[in-house]
Amino acid sequence: MNNPQKVGGQAVLEGVMMRYSDRMAIACRRADDTISIHQENLKPLAKKFAPLGWPVIRGAVAFFEALVLGVRALNISAAEALAEEEEELTGWHSFLMVVLGLGLGVSLFFILPTYLVRFLPEWSPITLNLIEGMVRLLVFLTYIYLITRWGDVQRFFQYHGAEHKVIYGYENGEIQDLERINSYSTRHPRCGTSFILTVMVVSIILFSFFGWPELWVRIGLRLTLLPVVAGISYEAIRYSAKSKSPLVCIMTAPGLWLQNLTTREPDKSQLEVARCALNAVLDPAGQQEIAAESGAEVSADAR
Numbered sequence: 119m120n121n122p123q124k125v126g127g128q129a130v131l132e133g134v135m136m137r138y139s140d141r142m143a144i145a146c147r148r149a150d151d152t153i154s155i156h157q158e159n160l161k162p163l164a165k166k167f168a169p170l171g172w173p174v175i176r177g178a179v180a181f182f183e184a185l186v187l188g189v190r191a192l193n194i195s196a197a198e199a200l201a202e203e204e205e206e207l208t209g210w211h212s213f214l215m216v217v218l219g220l221g222l223g224v225s226l227f228f229i230l231p232t233y234l235v236r237f238l239p240e241w242s243p244i245t246l247n248l249i250e251g252m253v254r255l256l257v258f259l260t261y262i263y264l265i266t267r268w269g270d271v272q273r274f275f276q277y278h279g280a281e282h283k284v285i286y287g288y289e290n291g292e293i294q295d296l297e298r299i300n301s302y303s304t305r306h307p308r309c310g311t312s313f314i315l316t317v318m319v320v321s322i323i324l325f326s327f328f329g330w331p332e333l334w335v336r337i338g339l340r341l342t343l344l345p346v347v348a349g350i351s352y353e354a355i356r357y358s359a360k361s362k363s364p365l366v367c368i369m370t371a372p373g374l375w376l377q378n379l380t381t382r383e384p385d386k387s388q389l390e391v392a393r394c395a396l397n398a399v400l401d402p403a404g405q406q407e408i409a410a411e412s413g414a415e416v417s418a419d420a421r
Contacts, residue, residue, distance in 0.1 A: 130195035177352025251322030279304035312373030
């Protein structure tokens with residue numbers, strides 16, 4: 119990568135959110151074909167409390183911050199799509215959505231698998247942990263597959279692909295040439311899809327060290343160790359994104375393959391939106407010039 123500063127992002131409703139350092143920008147395509155840009159300055163917890171930036175710990179913190187920020191970004195994009203800014207959810211409602219979403223994910227991917235495996239014979243702890251991990255992966259893959267069958271989510275996946283292509287363009291110093299950006303892959307090693315799959319694999323290994331105690335003890339252990347799993351997975355994703363080792367490439371291949379389900383090839387207008395989000399987060403003061411370059415009318419909402 120030519121640029122050491124990493125940009126992250128996610129697809130939102132009819133748009134893309136990009137995050138860079140302590141800034142966030144969301145670009146959305148409106149019904150009248152204009153592009154709205156929302157900008158915010160962020161306050162990462164690691165900058166307030168230095169220990170939260172230590173390896174492994176920073177991964178757990180980043181996971182929680184990404185979840186909160188993701189819900190907020192989806193909320194903002196939904197308000198833009200409906201052109202009803204006044205209906206934006208309050209901070210309390212957004213927090214409740216984060217708690218409910220996290221609770222559903224933990225229940226579906228961690229509590230349910232260990233509950234189901236309790237009906238098996240009393241095999242060795244290693245075997246039972248391995249089977250539990252396989253059930254967890256199966257539940258996750260089934261969940262992803264069912265989402266892909268929902269027709270309305272296809273445009274969301276296209277914006278996901280646009281986000282990846284534009285980030286590749288940034289990493290290679292080619293953020294203004296849309297034709298060149300479009301030539302890049304829709305699959306990126308630092309994608310959230312790869313991260314979640316890594317979480318599934320790391321959990322199999324880590325949980326195996328604690329044997330196979332009673333059900334409620336297992337559930338307690340899984341909930342307690344979840345931040346550790348997220349932290350280790352975060353470090354693994356960071357390392358794999360920088361490494362060119364053939365072994366690492368083999369290990370990350372399943373995550374990249376899974377992105378074939380969660381990304382689609384974007385069209386030019388979606389690439390323009392993703393590029394506007396990137397340019398706005400890199401250069402907050404230059405968004406009007408960005409609009410002139412892309413041929414879009416941009417309204418800014420900077421906070």
